[in-house]
Amino acid sequence: MNGEIETQINLKPSEMLLHLGPQHPLQPGPFLLDLVLEGETVKDATLEMGFIHKGIEKILENRTYLQCIPITDRMCYLASISNNEVFCSGVESLMGIEPTERAKYIRTIMLELTRIQSHLLGIGEYATDIGFLSMFLWMIREREPIISLLEMVTGARLNHSFVRFGGVAYDLPAGFKEKTLRTLNEIRKKVEKHDEIMSRDSVYLKRTKGVGVLSRKAAMELGVAGPAMRGSGVDYDIRKVDPYLLYPDLDFKVITAPNGDVFDRVKVRLSEILESIYIIEQCIDMIPGGPFKQGYNPYLIKPKPGEVYSRVEDPRGEMGMYIVSDGTFKPYRVKVRGPAFATMQALPPLLKGAYMADNAAIASSMDSCTSEVDR
Amino acid sequence: MDYIQLAFDLLGNPWIRGVVGLIVVGVIFFSAIVMVWLERKFLGDIQTRPGPNRVGGRFGLLQLVADAIKLFTKEDIVPENADKPVHAGGPIVALTSAFLMAVAVPYGVVSFEGSEYLLAVTTMDISALYVEAVAAVSIIALFMAGWGSNNKYSLLGAFRNIARMLGYEVPLGLAVLSVAVMAQSLDFVQIVSRQEQLAWFIFMQPLGFIVFGVALLADLGRIPFDQIEAEEELIAGVFTEYSSMRWGFAFFAEYLHAIVGACLVVILFLGGWSGLPFLGTLFIPPVLWFVGKVFVVIMVMIWIRGALPRVRIDQVTDLGWKVLFPYSLINLVWAAAVAMVVS
Numbered sequence: 001m002n003g004e005i006e007t008q009i010n011l012k013p014s015e016m017l018l019h020l021g022p023q024h025p026l027q028p029g030p031f032l033l034d035l036v037l038e039g040e041t042v043k044d045a046t047l048e049m050g051f052i053h054k055g056i057e058k059i060l061e062n063r064t065y066l067q068c069i070p071i072t073d074r075m076c077y078l079a080s081i082s083n084n085e086v087f088c089s090g091v092e093s094l095m096g097i098e099p100t101e102r103a104k105y106i107r108t109i110m111l112e113l114t115r116i117q118s119h120l121l122g123i124g125e126y127a128t129d130i131g132f133l134s135m136f137l138w139m140i141r142e143r144e145p146i147i148s149l150l151e152m153v154t155g156a157r158l159n160h161s162f163v164r165f166g167g168v169a170y171d172l173p174a175g176f177k178e179k180t181l182r183t184l185n186e187i188r189k190k191v192e193k194h195d196e197i198m199s200r201d202s203v204y205l206k207r208t209k210g211v212g213v214l215s216r217k218a219a220m221e222l223g224v225a226g227p228a229m230r231g232s233g234v235d236y237d238i239r240k241v242d243p244y245l246l247y248p249d250l251d252f253k254v255i256t257a258p259n260g261d262v263f264d265r266v267k268v269r270l271s272e273i274l275e276s277i278y279i280i281e282q283c284i285d286m287i288p289g290g291p292f293k294q295g296y297n298p299y300l301i302k303p304k305p306g307e308v309y310s311r312v313e314d315p316r317g318e319m320g321m322y323i324v325s326d327g328t329f330k331p332y333r334v335k336v337r338g339p340a341f342a343t344m345q346a347l348p349p350l351l352k353g354a355y356m357a358d359n360a361a362i363a364s365s366m367d368s369c370t371s372e373v374d375r
Numbered sequence: 376m377d378y379i380q381l382a383f384d385l386l387g388n389p390w391i392r393g394v395v396g397l398i399v400v401g402v403i404f405f406s407a408i409v410m411v412w413l414e415r416k417f418l419g420d421i422q423t424r425p426g427p428n429r430v431g432g433r434f435g436l437l438q439l440v441a442d443a444i445k446l447f448t449k450e451d452i453v454p455e456n457a458d459k460p461v462h463a464g465g466p467i468v469a470l471t472s473a474f475l476m477a478v479a480v481p482y483g484v485v486s487f488e489g490s491e492y493l494l495a496v497t498t499m500d501i502s503a504l505y506v507e508a509v510a511a512v513s514i515i516a517l518f519m520a521g522w523g524s525n526n527k528y529s530l531l532g533a534f535r536n537i538a539r540m541l542g543y544e545v546p547l548g549l550a551v552l553s554v555a556v557m558a559q560s561l562d563f564v565q566i567v568s569r570q571e572q573l574a575w576f577i578f579m580q581p582l583g584f585i586v587f588g589v590a591l592l593a594d595l596g597r598i599p600f601d602q603i604e605a606e607e608e609l610i611a612g613v614f615t616e617y618s619s620m621r622w623g624f625a626f627f628a629e630y631l632h633a634i635v636g637a638c639l640v641v642i643l644f645l646g647g648w649s650g651l652p653f654l655g656t657l658f659i660p661p662v663l664w665f666v667g668k669v670f671v672v673i674m675v676m677i678w679i680r681g682a683l684p685r686v687r688i689d690q691v692t693d694l695g696w697k698v699l700f701p702y703s704l705i706n707l708v709w710a711a712a713v714a715m716v717v718s
Contacts, residue, residue: 018527026607040531040688129607131598131685137422203599203683206690356531357687360607 014038018356022051026129026360029370033347033363037356045351047344049373056375060334065091065165065301068331073159075336076372078118081110081150082314084163087334089244090310090323091165094303097294099245103167105287108246109180110153110162111312112276112283116187117146118315119227119269119276122367123194126266129360130207135194142190145183152176165301167293177284184277195270208263212350212362215260222346225317225339227268228366232260238313252279262358262365269367302329314339316367336375340368399496403477407630408439414677421681446623454616458523465520466617466624472512473631479505480638481563483648483662493564494662501561503551506639507544510594513632514540517603517613520625524616532603532612535688539602542695543593549703550587553580553710554643559718567647575646579713583706584644586699591636593691596629597676599683600691637672641665645672 011017016037022030030051036044056075060068072087073080085107092099099107124139147157152173154160162169198204214224219232229236237254239247255271257264305327311320317339326332343366350362385391412427416434419426431437453462479502481495499505514536521533554576555561558569570576577584593600604612611617614625641647645668648661686694 016527018531025610037531039534127684131601131605131607132683134418134422134681135684137424141423201683203686207684207687355687355689357602357605357608357689360605364607 040356045348053374070161075375076369077158081114086312088163115315126364129364171292211262223342230256231265231268265365340372343368449619451619456525461523469516469628475509476635483665502563503561521613528609536603542692543590546699546703547590570646571649577644586703598680599686602688641668
């Protein structure tokens with residue numbers, strides 16, 4: 001059937017080529033992993049991406065700046081507010097404006113809520129991939145109130161298109177503060193409980209400790225980003241390295257873990273949820289009054305010619321956009337630097353020598369988003 | 376006694392026997408359906424979701440009927456390059472082995488006019504050994520399914536199945552042997568009556584109970600030991616290429632094995648249909664005792680499924696050879712010593 005490829009890579013008689021994908025229950029979206037298996041051990045792995053290329057960068061060149069915002073949502077539906085933020089903050093610095101004080105608070109809160117729900121779903125998907133369906137459903141249950149909060153503010157559950165140049169689309173609705181504080185309190189308790197399960201359950205520990213170890217050096221060389229990198233002990237977070245919005249004034253820790261195995265990557269995500277809750281609780285009491293957006297006509301945005309690289313800390317790591325303006329209504333060129341692709345390309349070296357059964361644990365502990373990779 | 380005589384006369388008639396046989400098969404099928412429903416509902420409770428709640432009222436009682444209709448009407452797809460007889464044979468052999476196991480399991484006794492009648496399809500001197508042997512056939516069935524499908528994922532599942540069988544049939548057999556040593560018989564009826572005389576074997580050999588329980592879970596291929604059809608690793612493992620009622624057969628066989636496995640736990644370690652000693656004055660028919668205990672064992676199995684992630688295949692075989700096997704040997708020595716002291 002696959003004779004052509006198999007003769008090309010000269011398999012030994014004891015080896016087998018297994019195409020994991022493009023459609024497989026393990027995967028968050030289509031990608032192809034060609035695994036050379038000997039028994040249950042992976043001898044070699046090749047990664048192929050690009051099955052759902054959407055051409056988002058090209059589409060952005062053909063839209064006015066305002067029209068671009070909904071397109072950036074579609075890069076990854078779990079991080080749409082971060083994607084909005086990175087585009088809008090780039091355009092803002094091209095235009096030479098700053099978001100209003102109130103908008104800064106709202107954007108910070110929304111970004112952290114996005115991080116919480118993305119991490120919850122990421123951990124949940126990872127839990128199903130190691131056969132722990134109950135944990136997945138518990139995580140979905142915990143995620144639902146966060147989605148409701150986001151919906152309460154933005155009117156949408158996934159693709160929010162919420163951030164605007166110099167502000168946000170809508171003001172916070174009445175009762176948002178109380179509802180948020182109540183929800184976050186509950187979620188903190190539940191996440192702590194899940195954290196306890198995930199650090200004590202012996203079967204779980206056996207599956208994850210020492211599996212898929214990404215060394216500190218390899219993580220930096222491969223450009224792995226976000227929780228996956230911090231799980232390898234690299235203390236790198238855009239919120240600290242290149243602070244934006246309110247982050248310079250906020251009190252929060254960058255969560256790291258030393259070992260770089262599956263357990264640590266997931267542990268970092270769980271702890272980051274708690275840290276994000278802490279950040280929101282700091283902000284929400286201090287939201288100032290005033291306008292939530294700058295008073296200008298969004299349909300007539302025309303930044304001065306120039307170029308800018310803006311970056312934010314996505315739930316998955318460093319999300320950067322390089323925007324070139326030629327002084328017209330449309331961006332001349334937008335280049336996206338997504339975190340998920342960097343995380344994905346760490347997979348083949350990690351999978352080499354792993355067990356077939358560990359594929360699932362390793363691949364999903366990286367929490368990469370195929371949609372964003374193939375933007 | 377006339378009624379009894381009449382009943383035996385009637386059973387001599389092949390037609391009546393056939394009808395009784397169909398009823399027994401129906402009961403076994405029905406219990407599998409009940410178990411599927413229970414599993415869905417109870418797992419739903421664990422996972423904070425309602426479970427089936429549309430077909431057949433609030434509790435989704437008819438969900439399985441809807442599923443069966445769906446399975447019957449789906450297209451039957453056989454891969455072009457499959458080894459067709461072997462592919463077709465897999466689920467049938469699995470289902471057959473489940474029924475052959477169920478045949479030897481006694482469900483209780485009925486007292487009638489001073490004498491006791493055993494409720495079982497058939498009795499034999501070596502029923503424990505027989506059930507073990509027939510259970511092993513299902514492993515061949517899974518291998519047939521994996522091999523005949525001509526699919527790499529299925530093949531990996533089939534290999535895992537064999538690796539697991541090698542690791543777990545031995546401790547499972549040794550645990551049954553320990554029970555046989557203590558009961559001085561391989562006959563289920565004798566084993567139960569011995570437990571009525573002494574004590575339930577879970578108290579006489581707790582280690583044996585644990586070894587048997589873990590090995591049985593592994594043998595049944597339920598989470599945390601469902602590596603042969605681990606969805607996120609092997610799509611559906613040995614059953615990747617099955618659809619329609621072929622898959623339905625495999626699915627049913629799995630649940631029948633689980634039920635017969637629960638029956639075995641009850642008979643070998645939980646005193647079969649004998650009641651709790653301190654409830655001796657309370658009259659509950661033996662059959663109800665048996666069904667109640669099986670129910671409890673099945674619920675524990677579902678609970679384990681909801682509470683644990685999947686173990687990796689090499690850890691499974693490690694557990695079988697390095698932990699359960701030595702423990703089952705220790706338990707065998709212990710059982711022999713206790714049996715000598717008691718007798």
